[in-house]
Each structure stands twice: as C-alpha cells, then as structure tokens.
Amino acid sequence: MPEKSKQPVNLVRDLGPSHATALVVGTAIGSGIFLVPAEMMQAVGTAKLAFLAWIVGGLLSFFGALTYAELGAMKPQTSGEYVYIRDAYGPLLGFLYSWTWFLIAKPGSIATITTGMVRVLGTFPQLAFLSEPAMIRPMVVNHGQLVAIGATLFISLLNYVGVRKAGNFQVVFTVLKVAMIAGIVVVAFASSAGSWANFRTAFAGARGGIAGFMMALVAALWAYDGWNDLNMVAGEVRRPERSIPIALILGMAVIAGLYILNNAAVAYMMPAAGIAGAERPAVEATRLAVGAWGAMAVSAGMALSMLVTLNGTAMSGARVPFAVARDGYFFSALAEAHPKFHTPSTAIVVQAGMAVLLLLFAGSFRELFSLTIFAEWLFYMIAASTVFVFRRKEPDAPRPFKTWGYPVVPALFVAASAVLLYYTFTADLRNSAAGVLLILAGVPVFYFFKARRKAPSG
Numbered sequence: 001m002p003e004k005s006k007q008p009v010n011l012v013r014d015l016g017p018s019h020a021t022a023l024v025v026g027t028a029i030g031s032g033i034f035l036v037p038a039e040m041m042q043a044v045g046t047a048k049l050a051f052l053a054w055i056v057g058g059l060l061s062f063f064g065a066l067t068y069a070e071l072g073a074m075k076p077q078t079s080g081e082y083v084y085i086r087d088a089y090g091p092l093l094g095f096l097y098s099w100t101w102f103l104i105a106k107p108g109s110i111a112t113i114t115t116g117m118v119r120v121l122g123t124f125p126q127l128a129f130l131s132e133p134a135m136i137r138p139m140v141v142n143h144g145q146l147v148a149i150g151a152t153l154f155i156s157l158l159n160y161v162g163v164r165k166a167g168n169f170q171v172v173f174t175v176l177k178v179a180m181i182a183g184i185v186v187v188a189f190a191s192s193a194g195s196w197a198n199f200r201t202a203f204a205g206a207r208g209g210i211a212g213f214m215m216a217l218v219a220a221l222w223a224y225d226g227w228n229d230l231n232m233v234a235g236e237v238r239r240p241e242r243s244i245p246i247a248l249i250l251g252m253a254v255i256a257g258l259y260i261l262n263n264a265a266v267a268y269m270m271p272a273a274g275i276a277g278a279e280r281p282a283v284e285a286t287r288l289a290v291g292a293w294g295a296m297a298v299s300a301g302m303a304l305s306m307l308v309t310l311n312g313t314a315m316s317g318a319r320v321p322f323a324v325a326r327d328g329y330f331f332s333a334l335a336e337a338h339p340k341f342h343t344p345s346t347a348i349v350v351q352a353g354m355a356v357l358l359l360l361f362a363g364s365f366r367e368l369f370s371l372t373i374f375a376e377w378l379f380y381m382i383a384a385s386t387v388f389v390f391r392r393k394e395p396d397a398p399r400p401f402k403t404w405g406y407p408v409v410p411a412l413f414v415a416a417s418a419v420l421l422y423y424t425f426t427a428d429l430r431n432s433a434a435g436v437l438l439i440l441a442g443v444p445v446f447y448f449f450k451a452r453r454k455a456p457s458g
Contacts, residue, residue: 008326009337011078011163011344015236017243019167024065024227024251026174027312031116032223033181033259034282034302037266041276043215045206047199047267050216054263057220058256063413065227065252066403067384069245072231073401074390076240079323080231081383088386088393091329092446097382098324099442100375106317107354110310114148114359117306120299121147141360148359151307155314156352162341163236166315173308180301181258184286188265191289201271218423221416223259226309227252228380229316241400318347328453329446374424374432375439381417384410 015023040050068080077083079098086094122130122144130144159166188194206212230237230247237243262282266275269285278284280299287295322344325335338345387403387410403409425432 008335009339009342011236011337012342013236013238013240014162014164014342015167015233015243016238017246018171019164020230020237020243020247021251021254022167022171022174023230023233023312023315024247025254026170026177026308027229027316028224028226028251028255028309029174029177029181029258029305030113030226030309031120031302031306032219032225033262034280034298034305036219036223037263037275037281038278039219040216041203041206041272043207043212043219045203045208045212045276046272047201047263049213050263050267051260053213053216053220054256054260057217057224058252058259060413060416061221061224061227062249062252062256063405063409063416064380064384065248066405067387067410067413068228068231069248069401070387070399070403070406071383071390072234072244072248073241074397074399076234076237076244077323078233078235079319080234081228081379082320082323084383084386084390085379086327088389089382091327091450092443093382095324095329095446095449096439096442097379098320098330099445100379100439101317102321102324102330102351103442104438105376106313106320107351107358109313109317110152110351110355111148111358113306113310113313114151114355115144117151117303117310118144118148120303120306123299124296139360145359149356151310152314152352152355152359155307155310156348158311159315159318160338160341160343160345160348163233163315163343166311170308170311170315173304173311177301177305177308178254178258180298180305181262184282184298185261185265187289187294188269188285191269193288194268196268198269198271199267201273203272203276205276214419214423218420220259221420224252224255225376226312227255228383229312232316232319235319245401314348314351318344318351321350322347329449374421374428374435377417377420377424378439381414381421384413384417 037050040053041047044050044053071084072080075083075087082094082098085097118130121127130147131142133140134143134146135141155166158169207215227248230244230251234240234244266281266285269288270278270281274284275281280302283295283298283302286298321330321334322337324330325332325347334344334347334350336346337343388407390397391406
C-alpha cells in the first residue's frame, strides 16, 4: 500500500480579541515612552510643541492602524505585511521585505530590547555587577549579556510551547504595564511638588524651528512603533475580520492616551530644562513626586515593560520567515510548525539564535541594527500603499472593514512615512545607504530559491 504524503502542520487560531489588543498595546509601549520626552524637549523646547508632536504622531500612527485594519481583515494570513506586499507587488518585493526582517530587523530588535532592559536593571546598586565580566575566555562576556540572553531564551521558549501561552503572558503583563503608567500619572498630579507653571517654561538650548519639530515627530513615531506586529500573527487570531480592526483601533487609542498623559505628568513635575536634561524623565518625575522608592519602582516597571515588548516582537518576528518558506522562497525547515504546539518552532529557534549571536557580539551589533531604521519605515510605507493596489485590482473582494477616510487617511500615513524616511536617511547617510544595500543583497538570494523552488505536486 503506498505511503500517504505527510500533511504539513498548520498554525491554529488561538488568539482572542484581548490577546490581539494586548499585542498592539504591549508591543508598542516599550522604553520609548519613558525616554523620548527628553529627546523631544531638546528638539522643540516647550511642552506645547512636545504635546503637538505627540498628537500629530498619534494621529499618523492611528491612520496607519486604520489602513492595516482593512488589510488585516481582508487578508488575515500569517506574516501580514509579507502577504500584502507579495500579493500587491509580486514575490520579489515580498521576499526582500522578509529578507530584511529575518536577517537583522527582528533579531536586532530582540537584542536591542534585552540590552536596554539590562541597562535599566544595571541602575540598581544591587545589580551593578551586571557590567562586570562573567567570563574572559574564549571571549569576554559580562553578566548583563548573560541576563539578556536568558531573557531572549525564556521568551522564545514561551512562544515555542504555544501562541496562546505567549498571548496570555502578553495580556497579564500589558495590564500591569498600563497600570504602572497610570500610577505615574496619578502620583505626579497628586504631588504638591508639581506646578502648572512648568508648562509655560522653555528650554533655551532646543534646536527649534521646523527641523526641531520634525525631530520630535520622528521620536514620537518611533515611540508609537510596534502596533503593526499584530498583523504578522493574523493567521492565529480568532475571527480576524472583527478582532484585528477592534484591536488596532482600541489599542492605538489606549497607546495615544497613555503617552499624552505620561508626557503631561512629566511636564507637571519638571520644567522644560529639567526634562531636556533628564536621562529618564518619567523616573525623575516619579522621584520628585514620591521619593527614591518611586523612582526604583518605575525603573523596575521599565524593565518589565521591555519584557512585554520582547514577547510581542518575538511572537510576530518568527511568522515572517515561516510564511515565505511555506511559499518555497526560503529554507524549507523554516516552514515547519511543531506537531504538538502548532507554532513556527524552527523559525522561533533560529530567530532566538540570531539574536543571541548579536548579543554576544554587541560591539558590532549596534551599528548593524541602525542599518534597519531606514528599511523598516520603507516597508511600512510600501505595505500601507498596498491598500490602494487592492482597491483597484480587487474592487469586489470581501472587505469586513474599510479604512475610514479612504483615500486621504492611508495617503497621509504613506506621506508621513516618506517624510520620516527622508529625515532618517539624511540624518545618517552612511547607515541608511548600507541599509538599502542590505535589502538589495536579497535579490540574488531570491532568485537562488526561485530556481530551486518546485512546482506543487498534484
């Protein structure tokens, strides 16, 4: 009797609306909300203009979320952006997106998040040893690198054993993260050490002008970044035609509200010059409000916040190489799903391994990761633009959700992405150009796999 062909194991739709919303909120709110107020104040010099940058950045990000809501509900497949780009512009551009994400963007993001988390933990006197060497042969590795690697492996294991387990983790700790930010706001405005007069102060050393405002807007957009990760796990969301739009819209509203309230709390506690000179404005504002113990609590909360962001990043990142491999354009092993856990197990392991390598060679990693800043926003812009292509090519396709304010809303997001690309490219020409070369290096790789690709049997 002939042996039956082995059927591939597929991913399962185990994520509900709460998981989807927590993925949007928990992944986007990382360390940026605690750090970028200083950078923004250095750029614009007044609380009024900083608020304007937060509002404009929030609106533009919300426009992007509305655009992705239509795309995610229309094409609720694993890897999201890869599917949109592939179906709109062809497999080559889709592969270049996946190549960029797989090679450095997602492993680099994981390494960056864990490194930042260790830096925050290192501010505690009891953890000062994190900067000390744990081993010196055959290479120098400090305790902080080992902690970062441990966090990477823990979160990767959590995602390996089931997307629902990772989703539950995301929900619980996102709630704690939101509660912490709300706590910062409450203790700040309840403190007698704050003053509404701080809102009228100015930082004399700010860059100012249009260039300064654009710098602040870029910082705000980077702080909002991460909401798009939901679309990468769309193939595992229950009732995606409903859950994805709700999660993106509700999630972005929560993020924007928390960011603006946090910025208001910091501005209430500190004058403009104080914000501009603070390494971690939210921590300093809490210290002024309730003392050193409050600052320590916020620092611990920052580390926790980054762990939740790490979970969302690891979850979404592994789905991209999995999807392109299932299309036959990458190593077939990456297309495997675990027979028991129904997760892209091989892709998760490889992604974790690449992040660990970056953590071990952190000296060269930072420059390498900076190459992707330009590439990331390039593909955000390209992915969002596919909504126009599908409206034209597939006018009668089912669209459970249609972007509000089409075509103006997606056009504004695409234009904002283009502006951000311009400023990031001109601010760091060498690394941005290297990022373009990194993308183009995927062209011969694509044609190599295309030549090996077998036609589907039967």
